[in-house]
Amino acid sequence: MEASQSPTVDRQIRNPESNANSIASVGPLWPTVDGPLGLSEADAVTYARRFYKFGFALLPWLWAVNCFYFWPVLRHRRSFPQIRRYVLGSAIGLTAFTILLCSWALTFAIGGESLFGTSWNQLVMYNLADKWGLTGWD
């Protein structure tokens, strides 16, 4: 146990980001929410960038996963500037997309036929499922 320890072991013995705030101005050690089990900082930049760019293919959920995965980066303002750009972009994109989607979905659900007329019945999912026979197992 007293044998020489590699630096990574040393880092892991120190508690990850949950106790890092007690150490003044150190910030989180690990950019991901998994702590020592997650990505290293170099890999994290690649992943954050990739998630951010893929999210533009109408994938707000991927942006949400990005924000969740790099939550320590969002929480501590001064840490990991490279990663923070992408994660912040993901968060903004997620909020914008969610507001748009929710407003459309709520308008559709609450407005109903009185707002849309007959096209409501053509757009609602359970009618379309019946029409296309999506739920028939045969």
Add this chain to the structure above:
Amino acid sequence: MAQRQRPRCSLLDSLGEEIVRIVTPVSICMLLVVILVSVLNSSSSSSTSVTTIATIAYSETDSDSSWDKFVGALLNSLVFVAVVTVVTFVLVLLFYLRCTKFLKFYMGFSAFIVLGFMGGQVSLFLIQDYSIPIDCITFFLALFNFAVVGVLAVFMSKMAIFVTQGYLVVIGMLVAYWFTMLPEWTTWVMLVAMALYDLAAVLLPVGPLRLLVELAISRDEDIPALVYEARPVTDHDSGVSSGNQRRVWRERSGSAALNEPENSTDEPNPNPGRVSVSNVETELSAPLIEHRMNMDSQETRGEDDAPGENLALEGIGLGSTGAIKLGLGDFIFYSVLVGRAAMYDFMTVYACYLAIIAGLGVTLVLLAFYRRALPALPVSILLGVLFYVLTRFVLEIFIVQLSSNLLMF
């Protein structure tokens, strides 16, 4: 010698924590399947029989006698187990020929099919039953998001652990729900047949899963399969090294990181945990764990012509960091058992749940004792079936009589 200020984690704490971390997702999967079964089946009579590989030999009708049903179910199960064996051997062959990319791609494709199509169907059932006024644009967008992120979670080895675990549980739930749509006798006989197959495939020297695991160990590679890996318990007091020390089963000279790409076909491929090795710790090499792999072939829906091949990996073992790994096939078959029990009554659900968790505990104890990949199905399934039969035919009458006469319960 460094002194501990306070015993932070005793052996019991860490052992209990690890068991909890594997029992929790199993329980969540079972709970979700029970909820789905009770919500969706109560509203419609499930007389629609699914034509799949599992019912190719005999499709059950209500008018047959019990003996006919039993023989028909036996034929179905034999066909199913045969297909699974063939597919597992194909997997071993492909792995032997190092077609890892193909296997990985197949896994991702299967995950997409399961999450997209089966997830879509289940949500459509829910939407139709409860007349949720969702429009097609939102629905397809949400489904697309869900499926694509699921494929990424299954595909990439370095996604958030929580997201990966969540998606594996969801895949297990969807496949298990699909299996509960098989006729009753076929389901029960198939469960027992799969338990016996599991036992043979992992423990016999000629079993395909054992071959696969040995092949993976000899090459220091990952088996591409779907495996649920619990988060490793870190002992904060002494660092990661002491945590690994307990887990060393075999010392390896080189460090090879085994990733497990998930491999799924139309049906989710459960992947028994692979043995993963060494990590950053230089002084300890990671333990090796072997998992069995089971290939389940499942049929697809009639409208979908593509043959469904599932790589189902079943089995239990230890990962590189010492975390317990459980194949997704185990999740699926446990949930199928509990889902089928839910189709009868909730009393059988409780009995079967306890039986399965007890079986899982026994398997974990055996895992710690034998230190090699073990089949996780036999003990739990056989206990579960036994408890179902006892509860349905013996216990229920007893309890109902007592309750209706206001004696007890």
